[in-house]
Amino acid sequence: xxxxIQQLINGLxxxxxxxxxxxxxxxxxxxxxxxxxAHGDIYMVSAIIxxxxxxxxxxxxxxxxxxxxxxxxxxxxxFTAVYGWAVERVAYRPLRGxxxxxxxxxxxxxxxxxxxxxxxxxxxxxxxxxxxxPGGFELFTQNGFTVHLAYTQILIVITTVLLLCVFxxxxxxxxFGRQQRACEQxxxxxxxxxxxxxxxxxxxxxxxxxxxxxxxxxxxxxxxVVDFSIGFVAGIKAFTAAxxxxxxxxxxxxxxxxxxxLIESFWGAYLSPAYSDLGTFxxxxxxxxxxPSGLLGRPEVEKV
Amino acid sequence: MTTMLEYSGVHAHYGAIHALRxxxxxxxxxxxxxxxxxxGAGKSTLMMTLFGKPTASAGKIHFQGQDITRVPTHRxxxxxxxxxxxxxxxxxxxxxxxxLQMGSTFADPAHFxxxxxxxxxxxxxxxxxxxxxxxTLSGGEQQMLAIGRALMGRPQLLLLDEPSLGxxxxxxxxxxKIIRELNExxxxxxxxxxxxAHHALRVAHRGYVLQHxxxxxxxxxxxxxxxxxxxxxxxxSSAEAHG
Numbered sequence: 001x002x003x004x005i006q007q008l009i010n011g012l013x014x015x016x017x018x019x020x021x022x023x024x025x026x027x028x029x030x031x032x033x034x035x036x037x038a039h040g041d042i043y044m045v046s047a048i049i050x051x052x053x054x055x056x057x058x059x060x061x062x063x064x065x066x067x068x069x070x071x072x073x074x075x076x077x078x079f080t081a082v083y084g085w086a087v088e089r090v091a092y093r094p095l096r097g098x099x100x101x102x103x104x105x106x107x108x109x110x111x112x113x114x115x116x117x118x119x120x121x122x123x124x125x126x127x128x129x130x131x132x133x134p135g136g137f138e139l140f141t142q143n144g145f146t147v148h149l150a151y152t153q154i155l156i157v158i159t160t161v162l163l164l165c166v167f168x169x170x171x172x173x174x175x176f177g178r179q180q181r182a183c184e185q186x187x188x189x190x191x192x193x194x195x196x197x198x199x200x201x202x203x204x205x206x207x208x209x210x211x212x213x214x215x216x217x218x219x220x221x222x223x224x225v226v227d228f229s230i231g232f233v234a235g236i237k238a239f240t241a242a243x244x245x246x247x248x249x250x251x252x253x254x255x256x257x258x259x260x261x262l263i264e265s266f267w268g269a270y271l272s273p274a275y276s277d278l279g280t281f282x283x284x285x286x287x288x289x290x291x292p293s294g295l296l297g298r299p300e301v302e303k304v
Numbered sequence: 305m306t307t308m309l310e311y312s313g314v315h316a317h318y319g320a321i322h323a324l325r326x327x328x329x330x331x332x333x334x335x336x337x338x339x340x341x342x343x344g345a346g347k348s349t350l351m352m353t354l355f356g357k358p359t360a361s362a363g364k365i366h367f368q369g370q371d372i373t374r375v376p377t378h379r380x381x382x383x384x385x386x387x388x389x390x391x392x393x394x395x396x397x398x399x400x401x402x403x404l405q406m407g408s409t410f411a412d413p414a415h416f417x418x419x420x421x422x423x424x425x426x427x428x429x430x431x432x433x434x435x436x437x438x439x440t441l442s443g444g445e446q447q448m449l450a451i452g453r454a455l456m457g458r459p460q461l462l463l464l465d466e467p468s469l470g471x472x473x474x475x476x477x478x479x480x481k482i483i484r485e486l487n488e489x490x491x492x493x494x495x496x497x498x499x500x501a502h503h504a505l506r507v508a509h510r511g512y513v514l515q516h517x518x519x520x521x522x523x524x525x526x527x528x529x530x531x532x533x534x535x536x537x538x539x540x541s542s543a544e545a546h547g
Contacts, residue, residue, distance in 0.1 A: 181395070185395045186395065188393075189389065190406075192381060193409060194379070194409060
């Protein structure tokens with residue numbers, strides 16, 4: 001029982017991180033219909049920035065947790081957003097209007113580039129930092145097994161839910177969200193109505209990168225170790241989460257993330273830790289076979 | 305009268321196709337001007353050139369005295385020009401209300417509520433369907449929505465590209481009634497591209513006939529209606545169809 005609850009808590013936390021990354025995937029897909037495979041690496045860049053800033057703040061003697069967390073978030077969001085903007089500008093915009101496959105390939109190229117850039121400039125070794133937010137609650141003890149709920153886990157889940165609400169509101173209720181959805185449906189008509197389509201797409205990449213930045217900071221604080229390669233696997237899992245939930249749907253992305261986080265935790269605890277990815281990607285295959293539009297996605301068929 | 309829109313010697317290319325070959329055309333404030341011509345004569349190109357899609361390869365387009373030939377597409381509508389495009393191009397996965405909001409993106413928000421009520425008074429069907437997805441509307445209703453969306457931007461010049469195409473006769477009548485009303489009651493300046501020459505020439509003050517990218521004939525609506533060339537080329541078949 002204790003083990004079950006503990007895995008539930010761990011799985012939800014992991015799932016919240018995947019959900020946060022998946023939000024960025026799904027939002028970019030929702031506007032230009034393209035899977036941004038460099039998104040996971042943008043998240044990795046943010047985690048590296050977070051380690052750098054936290055180490056710097058530590059050496060400056062700034063120890064207040066909320067303050068250092070906020071500074072780290074602000075710096076990571078700023079630089080990661082610049083990366084997101086630049087990637088779109090350099091790798092995707094020149095290919096707009098070409099085949100659907102071209103930006104996809106260029107995205108994979110961008111992903112390889114970012115990994116190698118970080119490996120070259122930061123080194124390949126794993127970077128650890130001291131726990132920023134240690135401790136938590138001991139929920140209960142049963143048969144000698146104590147169930148823990150860490151402060152960072154609460155922080156991560158609350159952040160994900162909060163950002164899901166903020167971005168859902170942004171996209172469904174605001175003028176900017178309408179402009180984004182209009183770009184997805186008919187870019188020419190959108191520009192005829194006076195909307196600067198290039199600017200809207202750039203801003204979407206900036207917002208997507210900002211979401212990845214938050215996820216990167218959270219993971220740094222939670223695990224305390226990062227390296228140049230964490231973006232690849234996290235990106236693939238978040239992509240799976242986005243597909244599972246229905247690409248283009250924000251609540252779907254978080255739901256998909258939570259499901260995958262839970263599968264991974266339970267599979268690892270009860271079946272085999274080495275093969276937990278089997279569960280994740282097995283689910284992806286099943287979803288693609290039986291429900292290609294995902295759990296909350298809209299079906300492709302449209303009345304014309 | 306003041307000139308609202310003026311094309312002088314405009315050429316345009318679509319890839320290898322020389323779609324416009326030195327078009328001269330003007331629209332005065334308060335006028336309904338129609339542009340008729342066969343399929344592929346360059347009517348839609350002429351209208352889209354105004355928005356820089358494609359950009360005129362030679363010649364100038366002036367709007368209210370300003371050269372807008374090379375102004376980027378998204379800045380054109382902010383000058384006070386709205387387009388009801390061919391095929392309507394409403395946002396199918398947005399609600400009716402959201403489509404109207406899209407039209408008013410750059411209008412003064414202070415006018416929004418009053419403008420919305422004005423649209424609902426003009427097109428009661430849109431009020432009934434305001435929370436419905438626009439893709440579920442009938443063709444005629446979508447055309448009303450496309451016109452409403454264009455008007456929400458408070459344009460000074462309204463462009464309509466084949467607004468009667470593919471509509472049921474009842475809706476065709478309503479579309480031309482709305483065009484006349486907008487002009488007479490609100491003083492809206494209108495440039496109308498139509499294949500339905502009969503209806504278009506009856507509602508318009510002046511008309512132009514476009515053939516292979518060139519203006520071959522111009523005159524008042526009545527003159528063109530009476531002209532033997534126009535009758536032979538554009539009216540004989542459509543006159544039968546519309547009695």
